[in-house]
Amino acid sequence: MLVRTRDGRVETVELRIYEPPRFFEAFLRGRAYTEPPDTTARICGICPVAYQMSACTAIENACGATVDGPLADLRRLIYCGEWIESHALHVYLLHAPDFLGYDGAVEMAADHRDVVQRGLAMKKAGNEIIALLGGRPIHPVNVRVGGFYRVPAKRELLPLAEQLRRSRDLALETVRWVAGFDFPGFEGDYELVAVRSPDGEYPIFGDGVASSGGLDIDVHDLGEQLVEHHVPHSTALHASLGGLERPYMCGLLARYGLAAAALSPLAREVAAEAGLGGVCRNPFQSIVVRAVEMLYAFDEALRLIDRYEQPDAPAVPVEPRAATGHGVTEAPRGMLYHRYELDGDGVIRSARIVPPTSQNQRQIEDDLRRFVEPRLHLPTDELTRRCEQAIRNYDPCISCATHFLDLEVAEA
Amino acid sequence: MSAARPGRVVVIGLGNRVRGDDAAGLEVAGRLRRAAPAGVEVVEHEGDAAALLDHWQGAALAVVVDAVRAGGEPGSLHRLEVVPGGQAGSGIADRAWQVSSHALGLAEAVGLAGALGRLPGRLVLVGIEGGVVRRRRRPVPAGRRDRRACRRGGPGPGHRRGRDSRLSIRARVAIPRRATDRPAPTAGWSASTTPR
Numbered sequence: 001m002l003v004r005t006r007d008g009r010v011e012t013v014e015l016r017i018y019e020p021p022r023f024f025e026a027f028l029r030g031r032a033y034t035e036p037p038d039t040t041a042r043i044c045g046i047c048p049v050a051y052q053m054s055a056c057t058a059i060e061n062a063c064g065a066t067v068d069g070p071l072a073d074l075r076r077l078i079y080c081g082e083w084i085e086s087h088a089l090h091v092y093l094l095h096a097p098d099f100l101g102y103d104g105a106v107e108m109a110a111d112h113r114d115v116v117q118r119g120l121a122m123k124k125a126g127n128e129i130i131a132l133l134g135g136r137p138i139h140p141v142n143v144r145v146g147g148f149y150r151v152p153a154k155r156e157l158l159p160l161a162e163q164l165r166r167s168r169d170l171a172l173e174t175v176r177w178v179a180g181f182d183f184p185g186f187e188g189d190y191e192l193v194a195v196r197s198p199d200g201e202y203p204i205f206g207d208g209v210a211s212s213g214g215l216d217i218d219v220h221d222l223g224e225q226l227v228e229h230h231v232p233h234s235t236a237l238h239a240s241l242g243g244l245e246r247p248y249m250c251g252l253l254a255r256y257g258l259a260a261a262a263l264s265p266l267a268r269e270v271a272a273e274a275g276l277g278g279v280c281r282n283p284f285q286s287i288v289v290r291a292v293e294m295l296y297a298f299d300e301a302l303r304l305i306d307r308y309e310q311p312d313a314p315a316v317p318v319e320p321r322a323a324t325g326h327g328v329t330e331a332p333r334g335m336l337y338h339r340y341e342l343d344g345d346g347v348i349r350s351a352r353i354v355p356p357t358s359q360n361q362r363q364i365e366d367d368l369r370r371f372v373e374p375r376l377h378l379p380t381d382e383l384t385r386r387c388e389q390a391i392r393n394y395d396p397c398i399s400c401a402t403h404f405l406d407l408e409v410a411e412a
Numbered sequence: 413m414s415a416a417r418p419g420r421v422v423v424i425g426l427g428n429r430v431r432g433d434d435a436a437g438l439e440v441a442g443r444l445r446r447a448a449p450a451g452v453e454v455v456e457h458e459g460d461a462a463a464l465l466d467h468w469q470g471a472a473l474a475v476v477v478d479a480v481r482a483g484g485e486p487g488s489l490h491r492l493e494v495v496p497g498g499q500a501g502s503g504i505a506d507r508a509w510q511v512s513s514h515a516l517g518l519a520e521a522v523g524l525a526g527a528l529g530r531l532p533g534r535l536v537l538v539g540i541e542g543g544v545v546r547r548r549r550r551p552v553p554a555g556r557r558d559r560r561a562c563r564r565g566g567p568g569p570g571h572r573r574g575r576d577s578r579l580s581i582r583a584r585v586a587i588p589r590r591a592t593d594r595p596a597p598t599a600g601w602s603a604s605t606t607p608r
Contacts, residue, residue, distance in 0.1 A: 042430065045459060089462075093516065106520060109527035116528060120462060127463070138459030 001387060001405055002233070003372055006412040010376070013369040015361065015391070017236035025351045033059050033320050033346040034145050036338070040353065041139045044397065046089065049082040049130065050331030051338075052143045054353075057205065058338040059145050061219070062325025065318040070311040071147040072205070073304045074133055078140070079204050079329070080301040081129025084122060084167075085137075086332035087294040090395050091174060092119025095287045098389040099181040115177070118170050122294065125167035129301060132160055147315030154310055161305045168298035172270060175291040179274035186371060186390075187281040190363070191215075192254035193241060195330050202262040202296060203255050204330050212257060212279075215242040219326045223339045226354055239359040247362035250334035251394060253280055256289045264299035267292050283367060283393035290395075320346025331356050333395040357396040364394055380407060422453040422471045422532075426478040426518065429458065433486065433542035437477040440540070461521035468525075471532040478518055480539030490539035494522055494531065 002014045024043055028036055036055035041048035053075060060067060067075070092115070093105035102108040109116040127137040132152060134140020142149050191213045195206035208218040217225050228237040241248050256263075257279040260271065271292045280289055322344040328337045334356025341349040371390050375383055384407040391405070425441025428434045438456045445454040455467050468474035480490055516524075518537070525531045 089516075093462075104520075106523035106527050109524055113528055116524070120465065120528075123462065124466065136458070137463070 001368070001407050003368075003407070003409045004412060005376065005409060008376065010369050010373040011412065013365050013372065014231075014233040015365050015368065017234045017361075019235060021235065025353055028340075028348050028351040031348050033063070033318075033340065033342050033348060036340065036348070036351070037143050037145060038141070040338070041143075043353070043355070045138055046086050046397075047082055047331045047333070047336075048139045049078050049134070049143070050329060050336050051353075052140065053079060053205070053329045054327045054331075054336045054338040055340075056143065056145050056327070057329065058325045058327030058340050059342070060318055060325065061327055062323040062340055062342050063145075063318045063321055064323070065146060065316055067147055067316055070309055071151070071314075071316065073308060074148060074151060076204055077301055077304045077308075078130055078133040078143070080297040080304070081126045081133070083204075083297040083332050084126030084171075084294055084301075085130065086126075086395075087290045087297070088119050088123035088126060090332075090392075091178065091287055091290050091294070092116060092123075095290075095389075095392055095395075096178065096181075098385075098392060099178075099287070118173065122167050122170050122174070125163055125298075128160060128163060132156065144315055146318040147313075149314060151310060151314040154308055157305045157308060161302055164298055164301050164305075168295065168302070171291065171295040171298050172266075175270045175274050175288065175295055178287045178291050181287065183282060183284045184371075184386075185282075186284060186367075188249075188283070188367065188370070190253070190257075190281060191244060191246060191248040192257040192279075193248045193250045193335065193359075194254040194258045195328055195335050197259070197262070200262055202259050202300070206328060206330075209241075209328060209335060210258060211242070211248065212254075213244075215244070217242060219328055222326055222328060222337055223324075223352065226337060226359075228354060228358065234361070236361055237358045238362050239354060240362070241359075247366050248359070249363045250356050250359050251286075252289050252293055252332075252334075253283060253286055254334070255330060256280055256292070263292070263296050264303070266299055267296040270295060283390070286393045286395075320344065333357060333397075334360060355397075357394070360394045360396065364391055364396070367393075376409070380409070383407060383409075419451065420453070420471045421451065421473045421475075422455060422468055423448070423475045423477065424455045424457055424464065424467050426457050426461065426464075426476060433540075434479045436479040436540040436542060440477045440538075460516055461518050462516045462524070464518070464521045465525050465528070465530045468532040468535065469530065473534045473536070474532040475536045475538060476518065477538045477540065479542035481542060482539070484541045486541050486543030488541045490537075490541070492537040492539070494526075494535040494537065 002016065004011045022043070024040060028039060031039070036059060037052040040051040040055045043051050097104050097108045100108060100112070105116065130140055131137040133142065133148070135142035191211055193209055193211045193215065195203040196208045196210040196216070197203045197206045206219075208216065209222065210216050225242050226239060228239050231238050256276075260268065260278050263271065274288050274292070276285070276288060276292065280286070320342055322342060324339065324341045326337070326339050328335055330336070336356055337354040339352040343349055367390055368387060372383065372387065375386060378386070384405050387407060388405045423441060423444055425437035425439070427437040429438060438458065441454050441456040448454050457463060457467060464476065482490060522531070522535070
């Protein structure tokens, strides 16, 4: 991370990501329309379900197929599993140590054994959902275009529901625990962007995106409205949306800010108790919102299991046709867009994938610029640690590495 | 310490099947599953190492087999015993054990288990030096790699790119640089299993 200053003012902040390109979009060209759910799941070990779901919905969109009823519920259920798993990992093993002054989860675990056990127990509950519906906990193999290869009988889900009910109490404790952390006074007037859910559900699946500033973009137009560009200082693409000059924020603060009213009653009540208003504009409080979303995901999973009836077929038929399809869903860390252009035989002519971390990149830099300026007097080690925390607010993929930042301050 | 069931022995193979030699641990577990004596559990585990804490829960002895990178010949073995309390096994801090393509690596899982009192009675880590760990590659037995190299006398006309990269493996470190690929800490394992 390079900070350029002049007379004590920060002029620019550059977050230099050096991860090499992975060429997934190119791999997909010439492959069958049935392959992206399995191929793109490999992009991320933490959010493979998000990649599978954006891929499936985009291809079904191209082929004019609709997946609804119990199959759509099962998709939402496995997605809840991923949110729980990813949020528990981030809250307990990555973000909480920042607030409690530990180098990492291992050091924190030495002093807070029960707390870390609680986090691992919730993560495991999320894993169980994915393992049951996806066939295994990482890179699920049971997801296909049109639905699943096999769907569970209702009775298979009942022991899972028992476990989720117990773990929901842990999620409740989590919200209360993180609400007591000290948060730096740091807010932003963000353009919040999240998936638009046509049936008023909390955003996971949807038919477009909406923003706090009034953007309302149908998924078919997202390919044109979501523009990615290279910047000289990073191998990660930056993104802009809807012709906006300024950066935008996607992820859980955006979901919460745009759709808090769609949370479950329990999640709403606990959010209010934790001091969250209808919108949260302090990214450091994202850990509280993450805990609230985790609680919601348990509630939602239980609701979906409760109303589940095993469908007659595990998938709907999806016949290929020459068309372009778009899909957008809410990965734990923000909206994930896929677009596939198919020919009449179902061969992929082109593919495009826009992950949430690259969309948030500009917003992260903007946060850092504002965050660093009043803290330039801090020793480099301390400033580095705080910047890492500010970046971790966004739960970017790079957060896997607890200490990942080299900070350089250059005075003009 | 979790209550160890007397005599429970579990062998856990770790890895990623589509990252070439990173599948070494899974390969070992797969073969062992057919040959293991009664009473020895065998687990093939792909993905997040946090689940190891559950896999070795209550075991008197757990053996974890994983591909490592320590600069040695592909196929060579490293053995490390982790002793609860952190008095031995300083080698876990070596770079070889620190690389992971998952959220939580083996080193963090061991550190976390130590801090939470969830290590098995004895934990033995067996590292197999990997060669090619690129995506979409099948594991390559080191012996076969050597024979191929001898037969061909090195890359020549008509070689496919993938084969060339296998042959030249010793000349380079093949793990792509990732965010989880960290420089090695220098202190003992009990103090420094945190990712840096």
